[in-house]
Amino acid sequence: MDDSQGVTRVHEHGYVRLVEAWGSDEQIVAAARMSTDGAFRGWGTDTEPGDERLLARLWRDRHTSPFEQAGMSLEVRAPLFVVREWQRHRTQSFNEQSARYGALPYDDYLPSIERVLLGGQSKGNRQGSGTAVPHAAAEAWRTELAGLQERAEAVYRLGIESGISRELSRCALTVSRYSRMRASANLRNWLAFLALRLAPDAQEEIRDYARAVATLLAERFPRTWALAKEGMTT
Numbered sequence: 405m406d407d408s409q410g411v412t413r414v415h416e417h418g419y420v421r422l423v424e425a426w427g428s429d430e431q432i433v434a435a436a437r438m439s440t441d442g443a444f445r446g447w448g449t450d451t452e453p454g455d456e457r458l459l460a461r462l463w464r465d466r467h468t469s470p471f472e473q474a475g476m477s478l479e480v481r482a483p484l485f486v487v488r489e490w491q492r493h494r495t496q497s498f499n500e501q502s503a504r505y506g507a508l509p510y511d512d513y514l515p516s517i518e519r520v521l522l523g524g525q526s527k528g529n530r531q532g533s534g535t536a537v538p539h540a541a542a543e544a545w546r547t548e549l550a551g552l553q554e555r556a557e558a559v560y561r562l563g564i565e566s567g568i569s570r571e572l573s574r575c576a577l578t579v580s581r582y583s584r585m586r587a588s589a590n591l592r593n594w595l596a597f598l599a600l601r602l603a604p605d606a607q608e609e610i611r612d613y614a615r616a617v618a619t620l621l622a623e624r625f626p627r628t629w630a631l632a633k634e635g636m637t638t
């Protein structure tokens with residue numbers, strides 16, 4: 405779901421917000437033309453082809469450095485297990501909310517019943533999910549998880565209210581607790597992130613975030629996205 409502030413909501417408590425984007429499809433072409441002292445010449449028309457041909461050739465031939473002349477900085481609110489997967493992408497730069505400096509708000513990711521019903525252990529991918537779970541088992545596990553999250557919050561608050569430091573009190577929290585971070589990267593590396601995190605073997609929750617990133621990227625770099633998404637399994 406998108407709103408007018410450039411925020412794409414993800415699940416009940418999460419979002420991806422565009423902080424800023426730099427560069428454009430035109431600037432990628434202009435950067436490539438540095439090698440010949442040239443400039444962006446314009447996109448083609450129905451009858452006259454233009455610089456979309458050069459952009460396509462750069463992408464096809466993996467002439468990747470011009471795609472490093474553009475990028476995006478995003479603010480992300482996501483459960484800790486998603487943040488942990490996300491921060492494996494070392495070519496992004498991160499700043500994250502400190503749970504030592506302030507208490508984390510009481511928002512936990514509780515998977516929807518639909519997600520749990522189809523969240524059985526995958527038979528073909530030892531890391532994945534996707535098989536059916538009986539309704540009663542799904543309901544029972546989800547209720548237990550909600551109870552555990554409530555209990556975790558109670559122990560967290562008890563620690564803080566008892567004068568135990570925030571850095572120690574957080575031991576009570578689960579990886580479903582939400583954190584907030586800024587993630588910044590050039591366009592080449594955002595596209596590499598999307599190729600990995602939109603793919604069906606990535607966990608569904610980070611795929612939902614990757615879809616939000618793709619939406620923002622497509623708005624700002626529509627021609628590059630049209631080329632890049634061709635090679636991605638989403």
Ligand SMILES: Cc1cc2nc3c(=O)[nH]c(=O)nc-3n(C[C@H](O)[C@H](O)[C@H](O)COP(=O)(O)OP(=O)(O)OC[C@H]3O[C@@H](n4cnc5c(N)ncnc54)[C@H](O)[C@@H]3O)c2cc1C
Nearest residue numbers: 489492493494495496531593596597600601603605606607
């Ligand atoms: C479906 C899936 C399952 C995964 N499962 C696991 C898992 O079980 N355990 C686990 O630990 N991780 C796992 N990962 C994380 C994965 O191993 C990568 O760390 C993560 O996807 C980031 O990819 P990357 O290294 O290409 O990205 P980046 O870190 O952004 O790097 C981009 C590119 O830069 C280059 N690069 C960056 N750093 C180095 C370096 N130090 N040396 C050489 N080249 C470098 C590489 O070419 C790399 O592809 C999983 C990822 C996915 C998508």
